[in-house]
Amino acid sequence: MELDLRRVIGGMAPEPLDVELHRLETPWTGQVERSEHPRPEHPRPQFARVRWRSLNGWWDCAVRPCADARARWREARPPVGGAWESRIRVPFSPEAPLSGVGHRLAPDELLFYGLSFDAPALAAGERLLLHLDAVDWACAAYLNGGRVAEHVGGYLPFSVDLTDALRTGENRLELCVFDPSETGTQLRGKQRIRRGNMWYTAQSGVWRDAWLEVVPAAHLVGVSLAPDPDAGLLRLKARVCGTGTLRVEVCAGEEVVATGGAVVGPGAALPASAGAAGPDVSGQGAGGAAATGVVGEASLEIPVVSPRLWGPEDPFLYGLRLSFGDDEVTSYCAFRTVGVEPDVEGTMRFCLNHAPLFLRGVLDQGYWPDGLMTAPSDAALVADVRRAREAGFNLMRKHVKVESERWYYHCDRLGMLVWQDMVSGGGRRHEWDALNKPTLFRHAQAAFDDRPRLHQRRLSAGDAAFREEWRETAAGTVRLLANHPCVVTWTLFNEGWGQFDARAATRLVRSLDPTRPINATCGWYDQGAGDYHAIHNYFRTMRVYPETLVARLAGARRAFFVSEFGGLMYHVEGHSSLDRAYGYDKFDSEEGWREAARARLEEAAALEGHGLAGFVFTQLSDVEEETNGILTYDRRLDKLTGERFGDAGGVG
Incomplete structure (x- = not known):
């Protein structure tokens, strides 16, 4: 029987406990408490x-x-x-x-x-x-x-x-x-x-x-970077306040390998409060300034001969120095392409620099017992990325959260690929439609049109204000993170949560960023949109499924991806927030958990030859009641290797 009812029953969510969490300290807690x-x-x-x-x-x-x-x-x-x-x-x-x-x-x-x-x-x-x-x-x-x-x-x-x-x-x-x-x-x-x-x-x-x-009075407002290795060009668009000459230097280490420049005149006036509206609301890339006064724009194409390609094994970053009058800004970029393309046998694969790359991913919630959604320190962010790499993963899926920009910077320089989720929200979910039905009946996962208002209400997306905030925040997320080479896919909706008109949402994000693949619906309620057929498989035999009917009718050619699986539970006394634990399969020993986790990872990897483009294992760390992480919530124990970590020093 394909569906494992024992795991389904074991994975039923219990009622929340209104109790205080156990105090846990990460290796960096004391360091932060001693710092002004x-x-x-x-x-x-x-x-x-x-x-x-x-x-x-x-x-x-x-x-x-x-x-x-x-x-x-x-x-x-x-x-x-x-x-x-x-x-x-x-x-x-x-x-x-x-x-x-x-x-x-x-x-x-x-x-x-x-x-x-x-x-x-x-x-x-x-x-x-x-x-x-x-x-x-x-x-x-x-x-x-x-x-x-x-x-x-x-x-x-x-x-x-x-x-x-x-x-x-x-x-x-x-x-x-x-x-x-x-x-x-x-x-x-x-x-x-x-x-x-x-x-x-x-x-x-x-x-x-x-x-x-x-x-300065004349200054850079934001910059959008589009390195094109196929053309050997750095395409750059800058927004500025004032009039002057924009100069750009592209550096490999200390050596300047390319330069460009343009004279920028005044553009349209923006209201004085424009800077309070969000990050670079015009869509010209990440920046640091609130726009005041007159804003102009310049587009440059800077030739870079035989650019060195970025990837997990060689995450090479070119340094950038930008000046506009008295204003000077440092930045960086990387040359790489990402997409979903057919391999030699015609199977759709994720491709980096036009070469198929099997994605071995891990789900990353970005939560900490001492800082919640805020990592205790920069070194803590680095440690998570390094430990994911050491465990054999080349991808981290940042789950329904936009992280600190320094986390993306560390992924850029360490060569960790990122699937970026859009943040979820909305009203109360109808549990049968949003969770239970697609869990029990696989064919129901693609049999729910997300355009009627009745269906949107049942997926918690009935409020028009929520839908508008989702669109604005999705657009802002793309603009904020588009310059980071590590970000290789946008995930729009997760498990039907807050889902509405995924096809239109795909068109919106594609119009803002045509360079990255899109995972329109992650888990279930596929609408035939995007570049992946991405399912969650916690309770069934691991296998590659054919495209959904709605996708076949639309003529879609997409890569098949298991974007969540695993969820194996091992509660470590003294390293968990609660005495009660939540997960799917329960293990009573570290060795038993390790053996099962490695077996599941090998089972997923073996499907590459059957057409699987990649997977995301749940998850990087325990979080509060969920004890299905590779790392304990306090980042003191790596369950996969048995390694223990003391206070910050060599960690991170």
Whole structure:
């Protein structure tokens, strides 16, 4: 019998436990607790200036009840005088142990932040920008009592020009944050107030870097990079404020191998608040500046002779130096192509630089017991990527979360491929349609049209505001991460969760980025769109299935991919957040788990000869009640090798 009912029954999600999690420390916890300025590295290695300053560290903090928080967060004023009752360590959410707060924000509460800082000396025309790389979910920002920005969306960065509100000497920056968690329909990924089984602790507020940056009057706003190894060209599009000459140097190590330049004139005027709308909202690539005043645009094609190709075995990065007037920015790029192409036998395969590459992937939730969605340190991010590589994986699937840009930078330089999921959300799921039916009946996985409003409601996508936020955030995610060579596939919808009109969503993402394959529907409810037929297989015999009827009727030619499998549970006492564990097959010993995990990985790899293009094993680390990771949640034990890790030193 193909379906293993024993595993299905064993994998039924129990009711969440409303209990405190056991305190777990990663190898980096103590290091962060002893530091006044956590995570001091530049937050954006692909768009870095010299004049920047981290605002990570201790801020004033207060939580206030507010019966109408959803309506009042834009106008609610921060506490005055001595009303700040605690401090919070930014960039960790109040729910995260490393924040020092230990408070779970409720939907009827507002969270306030306050920080005093001395204004840097600015020369004539220079601007001071504030960057908040992620605030969950809605945020109003004030400087010296006046509101300077507001932003909605928990996973993308936003920036604001503070210059006109600055005072000489000390300045006061304050934030008001509202987060409805699962009581709303906004994008939120795996977060839930009622955490348990496959759902994790909800968090709120600032959870990625906060920092200041000084830019000249004429400066670069953003850059889009499109290295084309087939043509031997670096295609580059830059957005600038002001008028001047753009110069670009392409470097291999210290050697300048190519140059280009253009004179840039003024373009259309943007409103002064444009920078608060999200990362480079015009779609011209990642950048660091809030657009103020007049913006121009320049496109360059810079020949690079016989470019060195990027790949897992040789992740070669070309350095870039960009200048515009007095503004200087450092960046990098890589030459590589990705796509889904037929092999010599006509089987559709994932191809890197036009050569088939079998993808051995691992699911990465990006959660930590001390920082929740915020890694405790940069070294912790590096350690996860390295351990995935050492375990034999060449791909990490970043699951329904947009990670810190430094994580993508480390994947770029270490040669780790990334499947990037879009963040999920929406209303309450109809469990039969969204989960149980496609689990029990394989043919039902492609028999559900996601365009009727009734079907969208049953997949938690009935709210028009959610659908619009999903489109905007998906577009913002593509624009934010498009310059990273490690990102090789966009995944749009996972297991029908928040799914709506996947064909239209595929067209949207393809129009923004025609260079990468798209996994339109991951798991089930295939609509014949995208470049993969991607299924999840936790409960059936591993095999390669033929294309779905809807895809055949559409004439699709796609690669077959098992985008989740495994889920093997081994609970390690002293290294788990809860006494209860969740997973599919349960193992009572490390050796038993290791033997089963290796057998499943070998079983999947053996299907390459039958047409499988790759797989994603669940998962890199345990997360709270889920104990199906290769690494324990505290990153102290590698279950696959038996290796133990002490405090940070040689780790990462």
